[in-house]
Amino acid sequence: MKINQCILATALLCVHSLAIANVELTLPSSSELILINGKEADSNKALSLDNGENQIALRYIGRYQQQGSQTQFSSDVIVVTFSAADKQLKMDFPRIRSNSAADAFNRNPQITIKDSSGTIMAFKQGLLIKEGMQLGRDYEAEIRIYNSSHQVAGVSSLALAAPIILASPPIYTQAVKALPAEVTSDSNAKSDQINVGQMLDFWYEQAHEATKKAFKLKINAK
DSSP states (O other): OHHHHHHHHHHHHHHHHHHTSSEEEEOOTTEEEEEETTEEOSOOSOEEEOSEEEEEEEEEEEEEEETTEEEEEEOOEEEEEEEESSEEEEEEOOOOOSHHHHHHHHHSOOOEEEETTOOBOOOEEEEEOOOSOOTTOOHHHHHHHHHHTTOTTOOGGGSOOOOOOOOOOOOOOSOOOOOOHHHHHHHHHHHHHHHHHHHHHHHHHHSOHHHHHHHHHHHHHO
């Protein structure tokens, strides 16, 4: 009888281990999920993530009473990066009840992530800020740039691919006549301009249409 109970307990433990063989993350009801590991999210439900390092981007969406009227609050986009394995996690936001609390949250979002035992998990966080018009944002492009710029919550594996660098011409060992300083300087300047042109092309292709139009207007105005 005891042997059967041991076998049953072991089987149940194995089933439970298989059920959480990844990271389950429950988000606050007041959140709007935007990105999961660099890709746009299509759901705001509990997330099932691979073990290891994960990055999500989300914002606080709330409503509070201020001087007799309802105020809608939508925070800046918050980037959260954490590492975990085989855990059930829950993220919490503070309750916001005033304009000052909303401003304080935007400046320094106070977020907690706890596991199923109530232990607070370590994580890194930052903000995905875009100045100007917020409509039509390309969050996937923005997070790739964010992850490429050594930000606190950045993940290098989700960064932009490195720009293509042209291979240097082969170096020959035979003696060559030294070029005048003016020619060498001019050659270096042309090489620098080629690299600048490649970088401009690269960043222009990453921009959305509104940014491209603004860039063209600025160029034409000069």
